[in-house]
Amino acid sequence: MTAISSNLLAQLNSIQSRALTIGVILVLGGLLYAFATGAMSGFYQAYLVGYMICAGIALVCMAFTMLHHLIGGRWGFVIQRLLEAGMSTLPVLLVLFIPIVLGMHDLYHWTHAEVVAVDPILQHKESYLNVPFFLVRTVFYFAIWITAAFLLIRWSTSQDASGDPGLTDKMRNICGPGVVVFALTMTFASFDWVMSTDPHWFSTLYGVMMIVNAGGATLSSIIIMMTWLRKHEPISKLADADRFHDWGKLLLAFTLLWFYMMLSQFLIIWAANLPEENPWYVHRVHGGWEVLSVVLVLCRFVIAFFLLLSIPRKRDPRRLVRVAWFILVMHLVDIFWHVAPNFRLDGFSVSVMDVMVPVGLFGIWFFFVLNRLKRYPLIPQKDPRFEELVASVSKAQVSKAKA
Amino acid sequence: MSQQDQAVDIEKVDKYTGDGFVAPEYNNTTVTQKISNIVLRADTPWGWYLAVAVLLPVVGMLGISITWLVLIGTGVWGLNVPVGWGFAIINFVWWIGIGHAGTLISAILHLMRQDWRNSINRFAEAMTIFAVMCAVMFPLLHVGRPWLAYWLLPLPNTMSLWPQWRSPLVWDVFAVSTYFTVSLIFWYMGMIPDLGTLRDRAKHPVVARIYGIFAMGWRGASSHWARYEKAYLILAGLSTPLVLSVHSIVSLDFAVSLIPGWHTTVFPPYFVAGAIYAGFAMVLTLTIPVRHWFGLQGLITTRHLENMGKVTLATGFIVVYGYAMEAFISWYSASPYEGFMMWNRMTGQYAPVYWALIFCNAVSIQILWWKRARRSPLVLFIVSLIVGVGMWLERFVIVVTSLANDYMPSSWDYYAGTIWDWSLYIGTIGFFLFMMCLFIRFLPMIPMSEMKMIIPKHRNKKDA
Numbered sequence: 001m002t003a004i005s006s007n008l009l010a011q012l013n014s015i016q017s018r019a020l021t022i023g024v025i026l027v028l029g030g031l032l033y034a035f036a037t038g039a040m041s042g043f044y045q046a047y048l049v050g051y052m053i054c055a056g057i058a059l060v061c062m063a064f065t066m067l068h069h070l071i072g073g074r075w076g077f078v079i080q081r082l083l084e085a086g087m088s089t090l091p092v093l094l095v096l097f098i099p100i101v102l103g104m105h106d107l108y109h110w111t112h113a114e115v116v117a118v119d120p121i122l123q124h125k126e127s128y129l130n131v132p133f134f135l136v137r138t139v140f141y142f143a144i145w146i147t148a149a150f151l152l153i154r155w156s157t158s159q160d161a162s163g164d165p166g167l168t169d170k171m172r173n174i175c176g177p178g179v180v181v182f183a184l185t186m187t188f189a190s191f192d193w194v195m196s197t198d199p200h201w202f203s204t205l206y207g208v209m210m211i212v213n214a215g216g217a218t219l220s221s222i223i224i225m226m227t228w229l230r231k232h233e234p235i236s237k238l239a240d241a242d243r244f245h246d247w248g249k250l251l252l253a254f255t256l257l258w259f260y261m262m263l264s265q266f267l268i269i270w271a272a273n274l275p276e277e278n279p280w281y282v283h284r285v286h287g288g289w290e291v292l293s294v295v296l297v298l299c300r301f302v303i304a305f306f307l308l309l310s311i312p313r314k315r316d317p318r319r320l321v322r323v324a325w326f327i328l329v330m331h332l333v334d335i336f337w338h339v340a341p342n343f344r345l346d347g348f349s350v351s352v353m354d355v356m357v358p359v360g361l362f363g364i365w366f367f368f369v370l371n372r373l374k375r376y377p378l379i380p381q382k383d384p385r386f387e388e389l390v391a392s393v394s395k396a397q398v399s400k401a402k403a
Numbered sequence: 404m405s406q407q408d409q410a411v412d413i414e415k416v417d418k419y420t421g422d423g424f425v426a427p428e429y430n431n432t433t434v435t436q437k438i439s440n441i442v443l444r445a446d447t448p449w450g451w452y453l454a455v456a457v458l459l460p461v462v463g464m465l466g467i468s469i470t471w472l473v474l475i476g477t478g479v480w481g482l483n484v485p486v487g488w489g490f491a492i493i494n495f496v497w498w499i500g501i502g503h504a505g506t507l508i509s510a511i512l513h514l515m516r517q518d519w520r521n522s523i524n525r526f527a528e529a530m531t532i533f534a535v536m537c538a539v540m541f542p543l544l545h546v547g548r549p550w551l552a553y554w555l556l557p558l559p560n561t562m563s564l565w566p567q568w569r570s571p572l573v574w575d576v577f578a579v580s581t582y583f584t585v586s587l588i589f590w591y592m593g594m595i596p597d598l599g600t601l602r603d604r605a606k607h608p609v610v611a612r613i614y615g616i617f618a619m620g621w622r623g624a625s626s627h628w629a630r631y632e633k634a635y636l637i638l639a640g641l642s643t644p645l646v647l648s649v650h651s652i653v654s655l656d657f658a659v660s661l662i663p664g665w666h667t668t669v670f671p672p673y674f675v676a677g678a679i680y681a682g683f684a685m686v687l688t689l690t691i692p693v694r695h696w697f698g699l700q701g702l703i704t705t706r707h708l709e710n711m712g713k714v715t716l717a718t719g720f721i722v723v724y725g726y727a728m729e730a731f732i733s734w735y736s737a738s739p740y741e742g743f744m745m746w747n748r749m750t751g752q753y754a755p756v757y758w759a760l761i762f763c764n765a766v767s768i769q770i771l772w773w774k775r776a777r778r779s780p781l782v783l784f785i786v787s788l789i790v791g792v793g794m795w796l797e798r799f800v801i802v803v804t805s806l807a808n809d810y811m812p813s814s815w816d817y818y819a820g821t822i823w824d825w826s827l828y829i830g831t832i833g834f835f836l837f838m839m840c841l842f843i844r845f846l847p848m849i850p851m852s853e854m855k856m857i858i859p860k861h862r863n864k865k866d867a
Binding site for chain 2 (some may be wrong): 120121124125128176180183184187191200202203204205206207208249256260261264265267268269271272274276
């Protein structure tokens with residue numbers, strides 16, 4: 001039995017092969033450009049940006065799945081398989097981490113023994129920021145994530161066949177502790193992979209900030225995917241205006257949270273103006289970076305916020321999806337803003353690699369998302385809670401039709 | 404979409420435990436009788452009179468403490484030179500935090516369509532109002548001359564005094580007064596349909612008249628309902644950012660400074676989570692005895708308690724996350740001051756307070772992982788008391804340990820509250836509980852109109 005209709009399967013296959021082809025071409029093109037111009041450091045920076053986008057979305061997919069199992073609610077069932085497809089890429093992301101390991105010398109200043117030798121601050125941090133421990137931690141994070149994702153996906157798909165309601169309890173049971181572990185591991189992964197690109201700098205808010213950033217990007221991706229999938233059975237029955245309204249409201253909430261985190265961190269560091277902390281912002285408000293900083297806040301918050309306020313826009317997938325694309329592009333700018341100014345201290349600069357490599361990597365990663373998505377039914381089949389939901393949705397549609 | 408459109412036809416019963424959010428004996432008639440009888444009938448439980456009798460002297464103690472403070476000055480408190488902020492700011496933050504659960508329950512849970520919150524929201528909103536009243540007393544008294552508190556406002560005056568806009572204490576004035584205003588309007592407006600019910604059911608003409616004035620001519624017409632629901636939704640939308648903004652700004656009182664232990668970027672979300680945590684604990688502390696005394700177990704069900712237990716556990720973990728970040732970054736920052744601050748908290752003169760706080764806020768809540776604990780009113784009541792104490796200790800640790808041992812060892816000192824610090828603090832607790840007693844007795848503590856939205860329709864068909 002095929003899980004999804006042959007029409008949809010054909011479309012998914014064609015998108016998938018295009019994503020992979022374009023992705024590989026862009027990443028290889030970026031690599032060639034880096035070889036040709038001798039700017040390998042720039043390539044690694046761009047790669048880290050792309051990697052954080054893909055890994056962030058995959059991880060937040062896992063967090064959303066866990067929250068969905070814990071809280072329930074209508075927003076989650078229709079996208080559950082999409083979220084599972086997103087988190088199923090975690091083993092692939094472990095492999096995709098290899099270029100970052102190869103580029104560690106360019107990305108992480110604290111790997112330079114001669115720098116650490118003359119820097120007391122880095123000497124203090126050496127027991128945490130050193131290459132073996134960094135690699136062990138990364139493997140440790142992935143071991144936890146991959147195990148959790150594997151269990152959640154396996155139980156969910158085996159429920160499709162067996163209809164065993166006990167599996168729902170099993171999923172719930174690991175999701176409570178799972179959310180706690182997710183928050184801690186993603187925080188430390190953000191510290192390790194991104195915050196330590198400026199090894200002197202520190203911020204207790206950074207982990208939450210990166211989780212919230214990825215949350216907005218994940219919701220945008222969900223809206224984009226659902227707008228496309230809603231043309232197909234069985235999503236078409238379930239993803240109605242109410243669901244898009246829910247996701248739009250969540251995206252609005254994450255837009256507000258994004259600004260809340262940005263403002264909190266900036267205001268606190270700006271007001272104290274301590275030399276230990278302020279360089280991170282000094283780099284971002286000088287040498288042309290200030291333009292990017294202002295553009296980022298204007299687009300990712302001000303414009304996105306006002307666009308998302310409108311109820312008709314949130315309820316109309318065709319209009320909502322434009323905002324989602326806009327926010328996803330701004331997410332690229334956002335992560336670029338987090339990474340690049342730490343390296344380009346002379347002033348603002350951007351190369352073709354900064355677009356090619358992240359977009360390419362996203363394409364390659366997306367290939368694996370679709371690879372998972374097309375193999376299983378698009379909605380969970382025999383979850384007892386879901387059957388109730390389908391019943392109540394069809395009941396609501398009947399009563400609407402009567403009225 | 405109005406709330407009434409969402410009124411459920413099917414019984415919302417938990418598959419695992421078999422309980423719903425409204426016990427089976429309640430339909431539209433019985434729920435109105437049950438709730439309005441608490442207010443309109445004379446057989447108030449003796450426990451209520453006992454509570455008022457105990458609390459009135461405590462309110463008197465508050466009056467004496469304030470009088471003494473104003474007569475003598477803030478010297479009656481235990482403040483000293485490095486510790487210029489003691490109980491006053493601890494209690495301010497503690498009370499403001501407690502108010503947050505009310506706003507979260509009434510606004511955010513409403514927007515998220517968590518309609519189980521309909522039976523606890525009125526109660527929690529009242530808690531918000533009284534908690535904010537207690538909170539604002541402290542900074543006003545701490546300025547030394549509370550009769551000049553209007554100087555905090557940007558009023559044009561002959562002395563060209565103007566507030567310092569870079570000071571988060573001025574932001575507090577705006578944040579807290581906005582919060583209080585919106586919460587009060589939200590609370591009152593939500594009560595109007597119920598006040599109309601009380602007016603119609605009151606036997607005594609004077610009582611009917613008084614409720615009638617406050618019901619503002621509510622007739623339950625569909626045009627009234629349409630406007631009411633629109634206004635309710637707008638107020639819920641307005642209150643939602645307030646949940647984040649108020650305690651974020653309170654956290655900035657600390658975070659924009661240079662003091663190690665205060666100056667850290669995670670403070671705004673961490674304070675907000677702590678506020679909701681303390682607030683939910685207080686809702687549990689109060690609802691568990693009240694539902695017992697007034698026989699409200701059918702309206703504030705075990706399932707409500709279980710949900711509140713879950714929220715307490717979840718927000719408790721966010722607070723613990725904040726502790727973990729503070730501890731890790733204090734080492735990672737490689738700043739000797741940050742490192743000392745954390746070490747001093749754990750091993751210094753206030754170490755017992757720090758470890759007590761860790762026990763209360765991080766260890767005690769772990770019992771809530773067990774369903775049986777979440778469903779046991781006794782366990783929840785004890786945990787909620789421990790959390791209430793723990794959140795007070797948390798503010799004590801933040802305020803006092805950082806100030807008592809700051810940058811200059813020569814100025815270090817030891818701080819403890821005096822009897823006047825304690826009498827003022829306990830006095831506000833008495834005032835808060837006293838106001839809650841009045842509220843329970845004279846106003847409908849569970850929204851009758853909103854309960855009817857979640858009562859399954861078929862129960863009313865039987866009557867017809």
